[in-house]
Amino acid sequence: MVEQRWRRPGLVGPAILILIGGVLLLGNLGMLRFDWWQLWRLWPVVLILLGLDILARHSRWGSALLAVVLVALLGGLFYMLATGPGPARPLFESMANVTRVACEVNEDLAGAKQVDVSIRMGLGSLRIKALDDSPRLMEGALSYPQGWQAPRVSYSVTGDRGVLSLESRGTHGLVLPFGRVADGESWTVDLTREVPLDIDVEAGASSSVLDLSRLRLGELRVKGGVGRMEILFPSEGRQMTARIDGGVGEIVARIPEGVAARVTVRGGLGSTSFSSRFTSLGGQTYETPGYASAANRLDLYVEGGVGSLHVD
Numbered sequence: 606m607v608e609q610r611w612r613r614p615g616l617v618g619p620a621i622l623i624l625i626g627g628v629l630l631l632g633n634l635g636m637l638r639f640d641w642w643q644l645w646r647l648w649p650v651v652l653i654l655l656g657l658d659i660l661a662r663h664s665r666w667g668s669a670l671l672a673v674v675l676v677a678l679l680g681g682l683f684y685m686l687a688t689g690p691g692p693a694r695p696l697f698e699s700m701a702n703v704t705r706v707a708c709e710v711n712e713d714l715a716g717a718k719q720v721d722v723s724i725r726m727g728l729g730s731l732r733i734k735a736l737d738d739s740p741r742l743m744e745g746a747l748s749y750p751q752g753w754q755a756p757r758v759s760y761s762v763t764g765d766r767g768v769l770s771l772e773s774r775g776t777h778g779l780v781l782p783f784g785r786v787a788d789g790e791s792w793t794v795d796l797t798r799e800v801p802l803d804i805d806v807e808a809g810a811s812s813s814v815l816d817l818s819r820l821r822l823g824e825l826r827v828k829g830g831v832g833r834m835e836i837l838f839p840s841e842g843r844q845m846t847a848r849i850d851g852g853v854g855e856i857v858a859r860i861p862e863g864v865a866a867r868v869t870v871r872g873g874l875g876s877t878s879f880s881s882r883f884t885s886l887g888g889q890t891y892e893t894p895g896y897a898s899a900a901n902r903l904d905l906y907v908e909g910g911v912g913s914l915h916v917d
Contacts, residue, residue: 704751705791712760714742717767719801719823725772727809728789735819736795743769743797749790756790773809796820808834818861829854829910838903840864845903851875851910858905858916865899867892868916873909880917891916 714720720742724731729749736744747756754774761768773790789810796802801821806813807828815836817825822839829852839845840861849856851873860866862882870877870889883891896902907914 705748706751706753706755707746707748708755710743710745710747710758711741712743712758712769714740714797714800715760715762715767716765717742717762717800718765719803720767720769720797722796722802722804723768723770723772724792724794724805725770725807726790726792726811726813727773729773729811730789730791731806731808731811731813732793732816733804733806733814734793734795734816735798739795739797740799741797742767742800743794745771745792745794747771747790747792753790756792808832824848828852829856829912833857835859838864841901842903843901847903847905848907849905850908851912851914853910854912856907856912856914858914860893860903860905860916863901865893865896865902866905866916867896867902868905868907870907870909870914873907873912873914875909875912875914877909877914878916883916 722743724733742760745758749755757770757772757774759768759770771792771794796804798819798821801823803824803826804815804817804822805826806815807830809830811830811832811834813832813834815825815827815834817839818837820839822842822845824845825836825847827834827836827848828850831853833855835857836847836849837859838847838861840863842864845864847858849858858868866883868879868883868891870891877889879891882893884894885891905916
């Protein structure tokens with residue numbers, strides 16, 4: 606006799622149909638308004654369902670448990686989407702009309718000859734650039750939705766080395782990461798050109814522009830998170846080092862013509878592209894001509910993550 610192993614059909618397809626059908630039903634009942642682009646932004650749910658489906662594929666009890674989990678997840682999602690004031694609400698609540706709080710922050714160098722800069726942002730947009738004609742270490746304009754906690758800013762100097770920290774503290778409650786990244790906080794941080802800076806940036810769900818082109822950069826460490834990040838490197842720097850964790854999103858690194866560079870990409874599931882001035886050395890390492898003897902050069906290490914990397 607040939608033993609027949611039990612295998613069940615996948616549940617991901619039916620779960621997706623249930624999800625779409627439920628959203629359409631809420632729309633027809635006037636409890637929800639949406640457009641198809643908003644609905645498409647639920648795509649990470651598909652990855653979650655696929656993972657659960659693989660774990661439970663060869664087990665009857667696992668399948669039963671998966672069905673219960675799917676019902677609970679979908680029921681909870683529809684409850685969060687459908688409840689709230691008014692007869693209808695958007696599929697993803699926009700913060701565009703929420704009152705925003707704006708504050709200005711600044712810090713003096715206080716005798717520091719070198720500064721470590723740490724920036725931690727969760728949801729929002731971030732821009733870093735150089736200060737113009739100011740003796741200060743930092744000048745910043747930080748805004749956030751009313752009801753959120755204000756960002757934490759601190760600065761201390763030990764000997765001739767300073768430590769500057771800007772940290773997002775988010776909200777008092779739960780925030781679903783479905784809104785546009787610009788709907789969270791909005792930070793513009795201007796940094797001094799007077800002393801060397803080691804910069805550490807962690808950007809969660811954000812759109813970021815790090816314009817370091819006129820700064821005295823020593824080392825850069827970046828955790829990309831989810832979103833788009835553009836990095837403009839300085840045109841001068843005898844020995845600069847940058848380490849980027851690509852996260853889930855797009856990283857664009859712009860290296861000036863006058864700076865020689867070596868780029869090493871490690872792992873990741875995303876795509877990479879390099880301008881024509883880079884030559885592949887094999888093993889995911891790329892280099893510009895004259896790197897070994899260049900006066901100004903950059904060593905860039907990238908953990909690919911799940912996303913895309915473009916270097917020019």
